[in-house]
């Protein structure tokens with residue numbers, strides 16, 4: 001049986017095998033990586049974008065549960081696809097089934113949830129895709145951190161400005177009901193805060209009490225992307 005001993009302070013790695021022979025080598029310190037270097041790709045982002053005739057970016061959809069984030073994300077994805085544009089949806093609910101399945105809804109876990117999705121979205125944008133991230137992302141500072149990961153123009157924040165009453169009336173998963181009954185603690189909008197964006201690029205809201213259709217919501221985002229040059233290389 002081999003025995004591995006690691007010293008995180010020295011960065012040395014000591015291994016004893018069955019014959020008691022010691023091996024020493026250097027490793028990255030866990031939790032505070034050292035000895036890692038950025039490796040440049042030989043294919044540049046501009047070349048990838050030219051290939052697919054679009055500009056990589058992140059469309060970040062934020063809003064209360066039930067405000068229509070997933071509906072807009074799906075509709076936008078379909079609309080872009082029909083125009084021959086490559087997009088991909090990162091939906092909070094879905095990402096929490098895999099990459100983020102170890103995270104709950106404490107403020108710290110939500111922050112980590114947003115940070116990870118922000119990093120993945122940044123990679124998709126670098127690949128040249130229009131990455132549609134759809135998460136409650138309730139805290140302003142977390143969304144601002146994601147914005148800071150990209151150049152400002154490539155982070156397009158879409159605020160689903162739906163009144164809580166509308167979201168609660170929709171309640172497609174019955175979660176508001178559970179939250180009101182005290183059976184879910186820390187539910188956004190009920191007993192956990194939602195901080196609306198101060199400077200978002202796009203706001204989706206009701207007109208005279210009527211919510212725009214999914215197609216119209218998507219149309220609003222497509223117009224922005226088109227007018228700002230994202231739909232051509």
Ligand SMILES: Nc1ncnc2c1ncn2[C@@H]1O[C@H](COP(=O)(O)OS(=O)(=O)O)[C@@H](OP(=O)(O)O)[C@H]1O
Nearest residue numbers: 065066092093105110113135136137138186187188
């Ligand atoms: N406590 C609490 N607060 C808010 N939402 C809750 C909670 N518990 C479970 N859910 C369900 O989880 C979905 C939100 O996941 P997100 O990853 O988007 O949330 S967050 O951005 O980390 O706040 C959210 O999905 P949507 O309804 O699509 O927004 C809810 O269905």
Ligand SMILES: Nc1ncnc2c1ncn2[C@@H]1O[C@H](COP(=O)(O)OP(=O)(O)O)[C@@H](O)[C@H]1O
Nearest residue numbers: 065066067068069070071170172211212213214
């Ligand atoms: N533009 C809209 N008009 C009418 N109903 C909508 C609209 N957008 C979403 N909905 C409905 O509201 C509910 C919540 O939408 P959803 O996209 O799941 O919200 P979220 O992802 O923000 O939780 C769903 O039942 C959906 O069909």
